[in-house]
Amino acid sequence: MSILIIAEEHPSSFSAITPALVSAGCQLDKDIHVLVVGEHHAALAQQAAAISGVTRVLEAPQAIYARGAAENNAALIADLASQYSHILASTTTRGKNILPRAAGLLNCAPISDVIAIESIDTFIRPIYAGNARATVQCLSPIKFMTVRASSFVKAPEGTDVAPIIPVTAAFDLKLSEWINCESVPSERPELGSARVVISGGRGLGSAENFQLLSGIANLLHAALGASRAAVDAGFVPNDYQVGQTGKIVAPDLYIAVGISGAIQHLAGMKDSKVIVAINKDPDAPIFQVADYGWVGDLFEILPQLESELKKIL
Amino acid sequence: MRILVTVKRVIDPYARIRVRADHTGVETAHVKMAINPFDEIALEEAVRLKEKGDAKEVIVLSVGSCASQETLRGALALGADRATLIETDEDLQPLSVAKLIQAFLLIESCDVVLMGKQSIDGDHNQTGQLLAALLKWPQATFASKITPQGEYLEVVREVDEGLETLCVKRPAVITVDLRLNEPRYPTLPNIMKAKQKSLAVLKASEMNVDLQPQIKILRVDAPPVRKAGEKVNSAAELVQKLRNEAKVI
Ligand SMILES: Cc1cc2nc3c(=O)[nH]c(=O)nc-3n(C[C@H](O)[C@H](O)[C@H](O)COP(=O)(O)OP(=O)(O)OC[C@H]3O[C@@H](n4cnc5c(N)ncnc54)[C@H](O)[C@@H]3O)c2cc1C
Numbered sequence: 001m002s003i004l005i006i007a008e009e010h011p012s013s014f015s016a017i018t019p020a021l022v023s024a025g026c027q028l029d030k031d032i033h034v035l036v037v038g039e040h041h042a043a044l045a046q047q048a049a050a051i052s053g054v055t056r057v058l059e060a061p062q063a064i065y066a067r068g069a070a071e072n073n074a075a076l077i078a079d080l081a082s083q084y085s086h087i088l089a090s091t092t093t094r095g096k097n098i099l100p101r102a103a104g105l106l107n108c109a110p111i112s113d114v115i116a117i118e119s120i121d122t123f124i125r126p127i128y129a130g131n132a133r134a135t136v137q138c139l140s141p142i143k144f145m146t147v148r149a150s151s152f153v154k155a156p157e158g159t160d161v162a163p164i165i166p167v168t169a170a171f172d173l174k175l176s177e178w179i180n181c182e183s184v185p186s187e188r189p190e191l192g193s194a195r196v197v198i199s200g201g202r203g204l205g206s207a208e209n210f211q212l213l214s215g216i217a218n219l220l221h222a223a224l225g226a227s228r229a230a231v232d233a234g235f236v237p238n239d240y241q242v243g244q245t246g247k248i249v250a251p252d253l254y255i256a257v258g259i260s261g262a263i264q265h266l267a268g269m270k271d272s273k274v275i276v277a278i279n280k281d282p283d284a285p286i287f288q289v290a291d292y293g294w295v296g297d298l299f300e301i302l303p304q305l306e307s308e309l310k311k312i313l
Numbered sequence: 314m315r316i317l318v319t320v321k322r323v324i325d326p327y328a329r330i331r332v333r334a335d336h337t338g339v340e341t342a343h344v345k346m347a348i349n350p351f352d353e354i355a356l357e358e359a360v361r362l363k364e365k366g367d368a369k370e371v372i373v374l375s376v377g378s379c380a381s382q383e384t385l386r387g388a389l390a391l392g393a394d395r396a397t398l399i400e401t402d403e404d405l406q407p408l409s410v411a412k413l414i415q416a417f418l419l420i421e422s423c424d425v426v427l428m429g430k431q432s433i434d435g436d437h438n439q440t441g442q443l444l445a446a447l448l449k450w451p452q453a454t455f456a457s458k459i460t461p462q463g464e465y466l467e468v469v470r471e472v473d474e475g476l477e478t479l480c481v482k483r484p485a486v487i488t489v490d491l492r493l494n495e496p497r498y499p500t501l502p503n504i505m506k507a508k509q510k511s512l513a514v515l516k517a518s519e520m521n522v523d524l525q526p527q528i529k530i531l532r533v534d535a536p537p538v539r540k541a542g543e544k545v546n547s548a549a550e551l552v553q554k555l556r557n558e559a560k561v562i
């Protein structure tokens with residue numbers, strides 16, 4: 001049987017995530033189909049067709065599937081599902097919204113946040129905010145799963161181009177209406193896929209002080225992240241939050257500034273390759289996972305770090 | 314509007330999690346339990362909607378062991394009108410829980426189900442979406458603001474790109490995120506009053522629902538531990554190590 005991958009809909013998350021889902025899919029079967037929908041369907045279909053391992057692209061151009069519409073997308077996926085053994089989406093808010101609904105329509109039990117594939121029906125996923133890992137076997141006839149992209153290498157661009165097939169089925173359930181999406185545009189790389197992430201916590205003290213991270217972020221081409229406390233306090237928008245209930249990141253370098261290191265925060269970043277922690281409290285739990293810890297006042301440390309980086313970058 | 318709020322009893326978010334030596338799960342004996350934090354937020358929202366006159370009644374439902382009665386009493390003290398426990402000693406998976414909630418809605422019709430976006434033990438983030446699928450109702454997940462507008466609910470959702478606004482027609486399933494509200498603390502008079510409120514108990518096995526698990530937990534392991542590294546004392550030292558030792562800049 002074949003594998004269906006539900007592609008991300010935004011071009012930047014598509015390129016950061018979908019190739020990793022393809023490589024996860026390749027661990028299950030050789031016949032990999034990718035479903036693309038949304039405003040950018042044409043460009044994304046081209047990109048999907050070029051990913052190594054992809055054998056077919058399903059392109060649904062209808063506007064009813066755009067902007068993550070959960071009800072319509074789930075109905076479409078459930079309609080396509082009978083041809084597939086596995087259906088994979090990512091652990092983005094989009095994937096988490098749509099995939100379980102599609103599974104529910106077919107009385108299948110979905111599996112969330114897969115970080116490793118043991119066999120065609122056995123998967124590993126974190127539970128308890130990453131404090132434990134469950135190995136689970138799925139007995140559902142079709143395996144619906146969301147996959148943590150940062151746990152899989154990205155499939156490269158291939159030499160062959162897969163055929164692109166239009167999807168004509170139109171499920172317009174009219175159950176909900178999209179009004180708008182407010183996002184703060186940013187020049188920075190995306191949090192989920194950046195090679196370097198620098199995050200601030202309550203210790204930063206204010207939205208203005210978050211600017212202290214910008215200079216360093218610019219020098220390192222880093223994405224900015226935050227703890228829940230910093231988001232709750234209004235220092236930065238909600239989409240900066242890293243952790244159990246925010247974004248899960250695994251960059252090459254993660255710099256935590258004024259963050260204590262609660263387990264819910266660690267759940268979102270402890271798979272980073274190298275972790276740096278800056279905190280004035282030598283007993284802060286963040287130091288237990290940091291490769292390099294610097295105990296001191298962030299307001300003194302950040303300017304020093306910035307000028308030192310300027311010397312070499 | 315009649316609101317159903319689902320609440321799950323979970324290990325307290327600040328308790329230490331230890332994996333059992335036999336790898337069948339995590340240690341629950343003598344561990345502090347709590348209402349799932351997201352469900353507490355869902356409940357607070359429902360109670361506020363009732364206080365504003367938007368909702369007529371708030372019913373709370375839990376699926377779990379007899380001990381979940383304590384969680385439901387807590388929910389009654391926070392302002393729910395009535396509670397039901399669907400009792401089971403099995404650790405049911407989201408699909409089975411969703412089917413039980415669906416069956417409950419045949420007994421008690423409600424036009425909004427408010428749920429947490431995620432239970433902090435299994436971290437599934439599925440039950441609301443599954444329930445919405447079974448009921449064929451609209452869903453608005455990860456809500457950080459809910460505004461009733463006649464037959465509709467306007468919901469602001471926390472998504473990866475920022476804040477999205479949806480309008481869903483009732484009946485609907487809404488799952489809530491952390492920033493929706495700050496839950497209140499129960500007062501002593503309300504804790505006393507909660508003792509008089511109705512708490513019904515149904516047996517999961519008698520709900521006429523297929524509870525056959527489709528997922529088998531083969532084993533549970535502790536995650537790989539990350540070792541604490543070294544301390545640095547100057548910018549020059551840190552930058553040098555990041556460049557020459559870790560090779561990440
Ligand atoms: C259900 C649930 C889900 C959650 N999900 C998340 C999540 O996804 N992500 C998340 O981050 N949290 C989450 N939390 C919250 C989490 O438990 C912590 O409360 C939060 O991470 C704390 O943020 P913080 O480290 O910024 O703040 P604090 O814990 O207050 O730490 C601030 C740190 O800054 C240091 N500091 C202060 N001033 C200075 C200075 N001048 N120089 C240097 N250091 C300084 C202090 O020593 C302290 O260590 C969740 C909680 C619950 C219950």
Ligand SMILES: Nc1ncnc2c1ncn2[C@@H]1O[C@H](COP(=O)(O)O)[C@@H](O)[C@H]1O
Pocket residue numbers: 319320321322349351352374375376377407410427428429430431432433435436437438439440441
């Ligand atoms: N056993 C249960 N009893 C009551 N509500 C539950 C139960 N399991 C899940 N839920 C609800 O579903 C939400 C999402 O849970 P989950 O899909 O397990 O992450 C929770 O926040 C609860 O509101």
